[in-house]
Amino acid sequence: MSEAVSALNGQSFVGIVKIEEAGPQGMITLRGDAGAAALQKAARDVAGVDMPGIRGIAAAGDRAIAWMSPDEWLILLPHAQAHEGVATLRTALAGTHHLAENVSDARALFRVTGEPARLREVLAKLAPADLHPDRFGTGEMRRTRLAQVPAAIWLDSAGEARVICFRSVASYVFDLLSVAAAPGSEVGFFDA
């Protein structure tokens, strides 16, 4: 195999926050019955964490599971291990109705870093989700949109957000985030 190439090759921009394409990231879409012990175990074995509750994301080290819908999760793991992760899940869940697909290359991942309030502002310019610190903190996952395209966002820490979008619109999302982070465009809504 050749070296995996991410959509934007690590492009970055610095404005009121810093925007960076995060490079290749392993991602597995897992669908199944949330209540099934086999599914929970299989997911835990691959991701190293328990499945999170509604709108949650559970992370440990370089792995995580994010809640995507009542019967869908996104498992994050190192890019090179995604194919193997899918195979492991399929073997573990053989005979159980489920879907496990490697979607690592179907997505782009961005890291947005900066002052906590600025970071929320930049995202709130584009996403119609409630990003107030009282209602959106670490451990929360939002499937939402950024302007005209679907996206998912979560906070790794108060000063670092992650944004996932489809690979084909990576360039659009990078430009969007950069425009939203333009110097002088601070809002001040989350500063209070």
Add this chain to the structure above:
Amino acid sequence: MSTRLAKGGRLLNRAKRVNFTFNGQHLTGLEGDTLASALLGAGQMMVGRSFKYHRPRGMVASGAEEPNALVNLGTGNRLEPNQRATTTELFEGLSATSQNHWPSLEFDVGAVNSWFSRFLPAGFYYKTFMYPRAFWKHVYEPFIRQSAGLGRAPEAHLRDEDTYEHFHAFVDVLVIGGGVAGLQAALTAGRAGAQVLLIEQTAHWGGRAPVDGGTVDGKPADAFVAAALAEMRGMKNVTLRTRCMGAGVYDHGYVLAYERVSDHAPGTPGPRHRLWRLRCRQVITATGAIERPLSFAGNDIPGVMLAGAVRDYAVNYGVSIGDRTIVVTNNDDAYRTAITLKELGLEVPAIIDARAGGGGALAEQARALGIRVETGKGVARVKGGKRVEGVAICAQAGEGAVLEEIKCDAVAMSGGWSPVVHLWSHCGGKLVWDEAQAMFRPNADAPPTGAAGEPFVIPAGSANGYLGLGDVLTDADAAGMAAAKAVGAKPKKTDAPKGETPEEAAIEPVWLMPQGAHVKLRMKAWLDFQNDVKVSDIQLAAREGFESVEHAKRYTTLGMATDQGKLSNINGLAILSDALGQPIPQTGTTTFRPPYTPISMGAIGGEARGKVFQPLRRTPLQDWHEAQGAHFEPVGHWRRPYCYPRAGETHAQAVAREITQTRGSLGLLDASTLGKLVVTGPDAGKFLDMLYTNMMSTLKPGRCRYGLMCSENGFLMDDGVVARIGDDSFLCHTTTGGAERIHAHMEEWLQTEWWDWQVYVANVTEQYGQIAVVGPDARKVLEKLGGMDVSKDALPFMAWADGELAGISCRVYRISFSGELSYEIAVDAGQARALWDKLLEAGMEFNVMPYGTEALHVMRAEKGFIMIGDETDGTVIPQDLGLDWAISKKKDDFIGKRAQQRSHMTDPARWKLVGLETVDGSVLPDGAYAVADGDNANGQRNVQGRVTSTYHSPTLGRGIAMGLVLNGPDRMGTVIDFPGTDGKTYRATIVDPVFYDKDGEKQNV
């Protein structure tokens, strides 16, 4: 002349002078001025011409309600027409020009319209421009369009240099309006712990109270404002925002607020405007009240102004409108203006009070200052042209016989105050007519309601019909309390601050001055200043039968100008009610629609301009295509290479070269955009049997099958190759534009109809880069790359296999849309470019070329393959296209089956797909219709078919086409006529749609 007073101006910084220009003239204002106050301070009263009669017009108001003072603001890339001078903060270098006149503001040829005004009554356009009919399009409309409109749109080549953005926020309580009511409501809700956002459209807090006087808890209003702000600035749960207007209130607590971030300081880094898209649990509208003009003859002459505005200019900006100001009123509030002016040392020759009984405490104060007060009197008419010269006084009870003329250079008028109910009304809040105060106010029993039927808007203060400072504060406190409770906060019961103002005598409604004014006066008594609608126009509309206020509005254009009738609506509907002999509430109001005042198109568009105007989807090979100078075409949001022209080559030549090369040896296509949906689960086969017209459950793992998908109505909606991956798993290819749509279609059926079937679907379109390797040398190049067996035996036509090529893991499908030997190779998107480069390198000996979508189209047409969107248009069923072979007879059901059995669908007269060959080898025009004998019932030529795809085939050296033709398959060899739009008639023979390699030998080698 209006002028700047030596002292005063609470909003000014007198130490800082600000230079600006008006119609090229260099003027000076002061920091803190609006453009309006600066113009008035510089003696410029006249600022524009009216819309219809081109009458000279000056400022009439001091805020958002201003109808007249609209200017072209800025130049070049910052030019914007119709900007209100009263809400434009002055900045250094501001450049404004007046509108709607030619050749100049002072001398305007259009003013002749005024001389003919008796021939230009309401509904003039509808009555005059009807005949002859053809004249409308070619004579009247161009003329009207030329003469209509206020400001000029910027030149087409100019580009707005500012940026704009949206901001999404969620709050418990939004308070709209930063006057004392809004401040108190926000304070109360904030103290209770609710998350509060308080917005104010101007740059200043406090609203009218600091100008109008009165005390709060014994101190001046200013002190209350400062204390409230200081307390709220210390609250973490309260956000304060000036220059931010509540523009519209919508369902479910959705509110748009328009923040003018840097209008007052153009060129500042950051956005010029920000549109707040708010989700609010409760909304408090503390939007204040707007003063009404009085309807007397000449009330539009520059120098006639609302009494409150005269006071604002004096107190806030230290500007006097004239040396001698006559005050005309039907209420006590206007006395404040007279007192203010007198105390500033200006003359107030008289207060004309229409009420026979006169006023209360304020009237006493005015008399004590030595001001003459006339009661039971009115203004018969204002004298003057471009400037007020005097007024003629009459008895309000009479018809306008002049009792006395008084010289003056300004008139301050007040017809009472109307609560700003716009935002309350946007989402369905009802109004009630308050007879005693002569105003529409919010009906507390009929508020806008949320999803659960709960009220979500609370009016407060003057916006709720409370005009006295004491009532305003009590009401605002109650509003803040109610909102806090509604969002689950626990407000502590405390007393509202106590506001005190002098006792006032009751208003007496005056809708026409004098009440029996004769027609000559009524024709000069303006209701809508911007659209030039007078009392006589409304009365004419009523006589002509326009009894509904909504009809009268549209007939006369009352309230249809950019100010949306903020000054004119109540007066207009009172006149209409009087003309119809019915009480005002029976007439009702017109509909209040957002936005409250016009907002910029830039703010609505937000960030969506330039490179982020819309998302453009890129394949993993897009960089390469761009580097090759490919010519792109839009396919959904993708931009796919149409062809790859070489130096000196036309697009048509490039397409021909790409086809010849591919058919002769080897071509490559970026097929990454094709939709790829994984369908998996025990019921996946059953599910696909329902979705596709043909049988998919019988497909063997490792094999592919072409399938058709129809809508419930039987129409063909998508097609593609389905590959069976395992017993429970399929991969469905869709068209490029179809991936999201078909995914949604599948989910809809799974979630609504077959929720108990065990099937999961995932859209993995973008996981893969997909490359079609096409042509007689396709196998050779893959064998060169090596890694898997791609021979005919190992990988026959319509089979797929997983393996490795040039060290890259891949899945290879042997499918063909060109009729050639063809492999479609799917790899992880991050590997696609590596594979593409290897294919180009290995293909060099075969002169490999990439080909674009046009070559793809031509090659599929040569083979008679249909294309969704060309052969289909939402009205075509598979049977029309001769695809009966792909419709299973064995299945009990599939989506569209029942519909395809309907009589119209089985009608043998449905047009059917055939090939078309022009007699002379030329290319048929796309979309051309084949004519038949005779005419239809509408006198149009009968038709018998149409072209669906048409190309020049470089392979065959002639034009080829497909089309839908009446009884087409039964008429092979018949020649039919296609008249083109170029005057030529194209003659084409009906032939089989497969033009090339009819037996399919080339793809099956």
